[in-house]
Amino acid sequence: MVSEEKLKKVISEILKGYGENEESALLAADCLVKAEMRGISTHGTYLLIPMFQRVKGGMLDLPTKITLVKENNATSIIDGGNGLGQLAARKAMCISIEKAKKYDVALTLVRNTNNIGFLGYYSNFAAQEGMIGFVGCNAASSMAPWGSSEAFLGANPISISIPAKNKKSIVMDMSSSVVARGKIRKASRNKEEIPLGWAIDKEGNPTTDPNEALKGTLLPIAGPKGSALAIIVDIIAGMLSGSRFGLEVKTFHELEGATGVGAFCMAIDIKKFYDLDCFCSMVDSYICSIKNLKKVKNVTEVYLPGELEFISEQESREEGIKLDSKIIESLNDILEKLGSNLKLVHD
């Protein structure tokens, strides 16, 4: 087990070694640590490995320089400068929150960034400010539009968060595909089979082999519905932002050049509609109503969206963060290559 503080220190040390500045390294580290704590390890410390490759390959521009491209009343576009996606998305949500205070609802688009990590992190920023947060981003093509067998769309995830009062926020965070590509990459790393229904191979046949699935395409949720969602997200996050979309978006996990990922961050100010305190109390009651519903056989608890992740975060805070031994090895290897004296040790 590794403590939150220790892991954050190691990650920010690594990010500084990559060329990020101190303040930004700490901010980005927070996103990666929270991913580990919430049990979303595909968006956690693992990302430091492809980042290392990209830094070495000259494909990640650090320190991250974010510039304002365009600004209107409630909307803006920022350029992520091919830096850390975690910083660009954070900045975008902060802008939307500030603008929503004035205009009630605000939308900031991000162009030219990279993998932004897990989206619930940013939508939840809005919830913490008494707003509804709505985030989406595109990704390298890994999924065929419904009816096609050729990858064109990314797993293009969205997240919406709604604040509660004494309960944890409701955090919907889902990809347009049955699973995120990261889960298949993880199965591949762990030499595990994947369930049928996650993906098809490059000929369009169902497969349980993660490596065949990585060469083939992911399956969208609910067929044409997930396919439609991925198209919409690609157009708003990628095309409208002036970033890349469709086949032009490159994966963060191979050295094929800048990824050109685009994202959107929207904030809706609840108190422009409803007394915030009353609203959050109603959300608390709503959560209770759902948790008190009759359960299906063999289920002992109904969980709200994001609840399992918050429970995992709390456990990690109390008991420490459990990291994969291979990841620890990789991080220590990176630390050594960067000439750092830090070393990550599992207690």
Place this chain on the structure above:
Amino acid sequence: MVSEEKLKKVISEILKGYGENEESALLAADCLVKAEMRGISTHGTYLLIPMFQRVKGGMLDLPTKITLVKENNATSIIDGGNGLGQLAARKAMCISIEKAKKYDVALTLVRNTNNIGFLGYYSNFAAQEGMIGFVGCNAASSMAPWGSSEAFLGANPISISIPAKNKKSIVMDMSSSVVARGKIRKASRNKEEIPLGWAIDKEGNPTTDPNEALKGTLLPIAGPKGSALAIIVDIIAGMLSGSRFGLEVKTFHELEGATGVGAFCMAIDIKKFYDLDCFCSMVDSYICSIKNLKKVKNVTEVYLPGELEFISEQESREEGIKLDSKIIESLNDILEKLGSNLKLVHD
């Protein structure tokens, strides 16, 4: 076959007979006719039957009186006055479009309305104005949150439309459930079985009997993902608008009192981000790219979201609208009861 014009005349005659005023009756009729033309008959003329029951039962307040409850910069809440949902949702989208011209993005919430028909109708209004439209509404509980066997959520649909230049808009329009409850009601009316995976009976068992399914609950798309989406839509459309949510929303299809449906209509002004003409051309190219992808076996064409519905609309315009003979019978019965001289005849 019935012509668009004729059907619109009959429907508006019926709506006027129910107590709606002339102008509003024509507007609402347009939504019902478009649903029929696009092949979404569950949201078409069929709705005139439960409307008739509700008018007789004193549960639909016509003519529809829409009032502005609250207004800020880019946001508003309107009250649908327990009238026609088609009019309230239309009004909400019109307000959002106007406000988005000034503030770039705008959100209007609707409380105290009824079944708003098919959502793509309203999101597409925004697309026609060079904007992205985003619509959602809640509905009577028919779906159990993931992990529960008790209906609490509606099939709570969302729709997002994106304009193209020479092509038809991209219109995502989907419920949070595997199918809309209307499809199961239709199977029940037609005494047809439903596929496994659409719903569970009231004990939580899979069922192919539409009547058992109507007593049980719908299944959400992609399990916890669809469940999360329905929760989010219920909270924004129902709770934030000051309308009903969860178990309090009543079905339009039984006489259990006002439904208390809530909705949201958002418009995002594209030209605040990108030259509108360029953007729409890019959407055209994007559509072409998708249509040119390799198809899966036995599929001859990849359809964009909403494309099949636009094709059906065009066919209906050219060849006439094909109505179910039972629906024609019901409509003629209603016309007679209303003392109208009109009669619907299939050519």
